[in-house]
Amino acid sequence: MGRFFGACEDAGTDTTTSAGEACIIQSIINAADAELDGISINTLPTDWGNYYDQIKAAYAGGTPPDVHVMHRHRIPEFAGLGALAEISGELEAAGIDASDWSPAALDAVSYNGGIYGVPMDFHANLWHVNMDIMEAAGLVENGAPVLPTSPAEMMEHAAMVKEATGQDYLAADFAQFPIGVRLVLALMWQQNANIFTDDGTATINTEAGKNAVEAITQLFDAGYANPQLNYADSQQAFLNGEAAVLVNGTWVVDFYSAEAAKEEVALDNYYVADFPTLFETGATWADSHMWAIPASLEGAEREAALKVLAFINDHNIDWARTGHMSVRQSVVDSEAYQSLPHRDEYTGTAAIARDTPPSERYGAIQDVLNRELQAIWLTDKPVEAALQDAEFEVQDLLDR
Amino acid sequence: MRTRTSRQMTQTQAAYTLLLPFLAVYALFLIYPFFRGVWISLHDWNLLAVAFNPDAKEFVGLRNYERVMWGRNIEWSLFAAPFWQVLGLIGLALAVLLRLGDKLSRFNAIALGVASLLLIVIPGFHAGEGGRWFDRRFWPTVGNTLVFVGLAVPGVTISALLLAAAVNRETRAMSMLRTLFFLSQVLSVTVVTLIWQIMFSPRQGLIANITQAVGGTPINWLTDQQFAMAAIVIATIWWSLGIAMILFLAGLQDISKDLYEAAALDNATGARAFWYITLPNLKRTITVVVILQIILHFQVFGQSHLMTQGGPNDSTQVLVRYIYQTGFRDSELGRASAMAVFLFVIMGCFSIIQFVVGREIPE
16 A cells, blocks of 8 residues: 555544544555454555656556555646556446535546546645634624735734734745645635636736735735744744734644644634635635555455555544545534534635646646745746746646 | 596686676666666656556657657857856967966866866757747756755865875874764764754754854755755765775875975974875875766765655755655656766766876876
């Protein structure tokens, strides 16, 4: 089995008490290893950043793992080449009820009419909020944070936070991991724009692109946010009570809840909010994790792999504890799911989840955007020049 | 006589027999992959597509090289990059003048001349009116790699030399220090980069804590364009100091004590002895260390990949990382191989220089 999410030692086999992505998934895997007869699972956890390189090399070398996790956005690339097994005819026999998946989840694992995996979650960018800072700035109403509805209002709120507490308004990884890219993408989608069209024309150096970037750079220019923090540092800044809002994914909700409960962590009053709509239409970056098996897997091994997929599918509620949104209607409707901490605070996210149009070059396109956006906020490259360069390069990638 | 030759091998035969295992391994794991790499570089070759369908490749001749290194409407002019080109011109003039005045050996004059000529020619290329490079990242990446090599090699060489001179004494403390300084060398690149990521962290890092203690604001080493390259160079120096230091120590122990005693009589001790005796006697070791380091550091990958991910804004993107990304992330094996061949040519040049220099010095 190949997966990312990080390593967890001593995850045990109790899937109901483990915490954090790495340990929850490993406890589910350990439980499958223990409970499924005749199936033993070796896990190959890989660092997030190198995961797809490794999986590709494994496929190219003819030795892919029997079961592996992947993102929805990689399906065009892998299924398009015939690497993944089409399993729509085998789900029922394996005990997986595909009709329980929400329509969006089914869509996430579908490609050209076939089903190429078992969906595990929807994950999306959220606003993680420090309520004490918001309270001090007068930005709390009826127990919920008051979030901006326009870029101008965001600046007003940021000024109020700075004035009242001296802290930054917003933190996120703008420097390494592409959280900044996902922010800008969301703000472009909110203007009903996108970085390229379905027929493959890059549309980045546009009014919408400029608006989206400047909504964020205005915070940097005024000193209300620091573009130089990477993932670990921005998270630390939020936990230290140095920023009112942290933009990060659903995957850290349970972790931040646990941290907020600790005495020594400055963040005490934690709240999760849907990504606010700063322009016309609600939108936030989202993706799906899913489990796939290689097309080359046959016979008893394929059956065993499907059993593992079914086991993971059965434990969807455990995985949802991370903060991810469930893909199964029966889980979403369940009492256990609805009573998860903070769950009621970001119910709007599922409806505004978005991603770029499918492309075989998703990774390279993200990288171009990440580089050019970093150039804007870390090295003062003029916005227009950076967007133009990004457009050229993305067009090159789309044309290749 | 006849029975003898049939039973016993001649010297040549014996030599070939003994060489055979080496040659077989060398051919299988170095020669064959190399030519295969060149072969791949002449194709449009998608890593995954070809794995599933061997016919999915297409012969494209030199197009990968053109796509990587060239562009539309590329022009050459003097003063396109005035700083480097003027520097090159000065170097060229110096080489000619010093050679005419017999202040420079023929070899050094040619070396300086060639280096200067390259400085004049290479930066002169630029995209003309309405043109652009097909791959805007390739040459800046080559430039970053050169900057890295240009900083890391002198950094390692000078610090290793000074350390070696300092710990070259027969006391227990010194032998312990020697081991300590060498210890970092045995760590893998993942461990080294992990240590230094923590060191450089603006929140928990040792460096940040010291800066704060003396009243400064901590630097975001790894995400600040001015410091990111310096950060990976510092980590690299710390990491690869050991071998260079050991080589220098060996060189130092070869220098006869008599020389220092004689010098001491002439009142040359300490820094002066180091300058007039140690350095000239270590010339050969220094050359070896420098060339080895150059070849080693052109292949830098882990430090940039793990510490900065090539950022911010590609300022620490290096050639091997670009090859890796092109080959594995983008699956474009043909293009990646073309870049790898380019890297091979550069390193080949330095190997030739090493070969030539190795012969030059004994004169």
